[in-house]
Amino acid sequence: MNIRSKIMKLTCALIVLMLSMTMLGGCGENEPHFGKTKALPTSNSTENSDSKVDNNICIIQELNMIEETITVYNTVTTRTLRYKYSLATQFLDKYGSESSSLNFTPGTAVVLGDKLKSNALSSIKMSDKTWTQTGVTNYTINKDAHKISIGSATYSYTDNICVYSGNESVSILSIGENDTLTIVGKDSGVLSIAVTTGHGYIQFVNTANFDGSMVQIGSYIFAKITPDLLTEVPEGSYDVTVANNGYGGTIKCDVKKGEITVIDLGNVERGGPKTCQLTFVVSMPGVTVYLDGNPVNANETLTVPYGVHNVKVTATGFNDWNKIxxxxxxxxxxxxxxxxxxSTSNSTSGNNSSSTKKNSTNTSNSSSSSSKDLDYLSTLSNMIGTLTGNKSD
Structure with a gap:
């Protein structure tokens, strides 16, 4: 096969061997599942969007932090579309200030920014044209009349209303009278409902040395750390992992319904700085690897401090591959x-062994997808051991 063919791309499969770290607190099992929506509220298939982004209000269906994609329901066109995002994508609140991606949960009303050169969205901003009521318990739903009463106010909804419980799309018929809801609407109409029964909060304090880096909560939640970050998650037990500037670690915490669990990142700074023994494994000639702008020797172990680093891979006849x-x-x-x-390269890892094999490009959470439309999240996947990289220009 001619490696200069335009259909060929450079793919890096990240295989990471995770070792145990010092952990604090207690932990249970049965961690809540994130990252997959079982059903969509409309009959339309999910489309990978290469077209120009409009300014319509969209409802988030899924923010897939592993594949680094966002699936939204466009309230005007009634189409369900999947877009790429990246670490360059700005997550903004309705006032245009920086926000954490953890706040962009299913049911959130957003407006999408234009696309970057990489085809990822430039921004995802909470809509300032909609209203949101959280912690709603004094409601009644008239399913025959398509009406929802919140206190003394009454709103209407259509058959296309988006309803979620956690990360799953559910029917409005599944909402019980004792549930707690977050309701999003525009004027006198309701656009989405999220069932938040059983949710609690994680509050991060003393974040200064980790601001701008990433946090992993459980197996599927990734987000940028901002000062005094507060995020809502289903109750349960979580491993919370951070790393920046040579410091990092994992803290175990329990989140209880309606309560705030405080995590002091100042405690994580102790015992540092920490380093990783990192090896780039190259099995063919003509491949050059750059770490933080400097060429490194492939197949030799490097000592790299904990935190964020830039990786670039070049090969004769292939497009350059750049990731964080x-x-x-x-x-x-x-x-x-x-x-x-x-094709994509899917990797799995264990404590003492690793393997790589090629798989088909269909994703498990959509009716139709193609690898050329998806930019998989290799920036953070080394934290969970299932890693895929694919560059598409």
Whole structure:
């Protein structure tokens, strides 16, 4: 096969061997599941959007933090579309100030910004044309009349209303009289309902040395750390992991319904700085790897401090591959491989072994998808051990 063919791309499969870290607090099992929506509220198929972004109000269906995609329901066109986002994408509140991606949950009304050169969205902003009521318990739903009463006010809804319980799309018929709701609407109409029964909060304090870096909560939640970050999550037990400037670690915490669990990141700074024994594994000639702008020797172990690093891979006849690497393990291996655009490389890892194999490009949460439309999140996936990289220009 001619490696200069335009259909060929450079794919990096990140294979990471996670070692145990010092952990604080207690933990249980049965961690809540994130990242997959089982059903969509309309009959339309999910489309990977390459078209120009409009300014219509959209309802978030899913923010997939592993694949680095956002699926939204356009309230005007009634189409369900999937877009790419990246670390360059700004998450903004309705006033235009920076916000955490953790606040962009299913049911949130947003307006999407234009696309960057990478085809990722430039911004995802909470709509300032809608209203939101949280912690709603004094409601009645007249399903026959398509009416919702909140206190003394009455609102209407259509058959296309978006209803969620956690990350799952559900029917409005499933809402019980004792549930707690977050309701989003525009004027006198309701656009979405999120069932938040059983949710609690995580409050991060003393974040100064980690601001701007990333936090992982459980297996599927990733977000940028902002000062005094407060996020809502289903009750349960979580591993919370952070890393920046040579410091990092994992804290175990329990989140209880209606309560705020405080995590002091100042405690994580103790015992640092920490480093990772990182190896780029290259099995073919003509591949050059750059770490933070400097070429490195492939197949040799490097000592890299915990935190965020820039990785660039070049190969004769292939497009350059650029990603942000988030280092938060004692050792890691990054395997550089070449593949067709029509396939992706899925990697799994364990404590003492790793393997890589090629799989089809269909994602598990959509009726139709293609790898050339998806930019998988290799920036953070080294924290969870299932890693895929694919560059599409």
């Amino acid at each position: 690497l988030y280092v938060n393990s004692a050792s890691a291996k990054i395997a550089i491989d070449l593949s067709d655009e029509s």
